[in-house]
Amino acid sequence: MTEYVSVTEDTPMARTGAIKLHGPEGFEGMRRAGRLAAEILDALVPHVVPGVTTGELDDIVRQMSLDGGGVPATLGYRGYTHSCCISINHVVCHGIPGDRVLKDGDIANIDVTPLVDGWHGDTSRMFLVGDVGLKARRLVDVTYECLMLGLEQARPGNFLGDISHAIQTHAEKHRYGVVRDFCGHGVGRMFHDAPEVVHVGRPKTGPELKPGMFFTVEPMINIGRADVKLLDDGWTAVTRDRSLSAQFEHSIGITEDGCEIFTKSPKGLDRPPY
Secondary structure (H helix, E strand, C coil): CCCEEECCCCCCCCCCCCEEECCHHHHHHHHHHHHHHHHHHHHHHHHCCCCCEHHHHHHHHHHHHHHCCCEECCCCHHHCCCCEEEEECCEEECCCCCCCECCCCCEEEEEECEEECCEECCEEEEEECCCCCHHHHHHHHHHHHHHHHHHHCCCCCCEHHHHHHHHHHHHHHCCCEECCCCCEEECCCCCCEEEEECCCCCCCCCCECCCCCEEEECCEEECCCCCEEECCCCCCEEECCCCCEEECEEEEEECCCCEEECCCCCCCCCCCCC
16 A cells, blocks of 8 residues: 655655655755756756766766755765766666766766755756767667656556556567666655656556655666666666667656656757757
């Protein structure tokens, strides 16, 4: 039985397994955090080019987070020492920024989460580096379509399984693999909270969607099989068959008649090419 709890400013921010239902204050907080997150990804567009290092991009994310009145939520999170995750080509998620130089033809997911006034704005986008091949561009397009088809199901009275099913159906129609090992999550004053948002499922299953729920939807779609493995650094997840992987992520809130996307690009740069 799914438990829901209405939260106020005074509610302790512990992960209890209950799904938190937020009011107007929460929506305002998530709008501020989500907008900064989207603005950071917008600002990265001219910098994601062949020859740049992922560490240089990480520096931009950190500075913009601070300049925008926030801090990168990933800095120090479970020992992580960077301001974003940058996942290139066959890296599914949690790629660690560093000396890696982006090359012509790469595809890269950049995942940012500024923490603004106690609220987490969690989002990621794919970037095309230079001249990207047709297969990779098609994967990126379909992955974005998966996200948006999932979000069309995000409304009161539907279930998380409706979102999952829409994503899975579209990806598998193109014979892509949908990653099962990682999922979306509740978000708000906590970085990761209930519910878990898996990207495969059956309609009318899982928790019912109710106004005030905040969570991320972040499908990871592989050209090949869905299987992934974790590298020795304890963070980086890659496709087992070395096939390309893509991901998009939005943070959303369920409203009375649908959902509000907190992390939409103010400049309309939600999908490449930008």
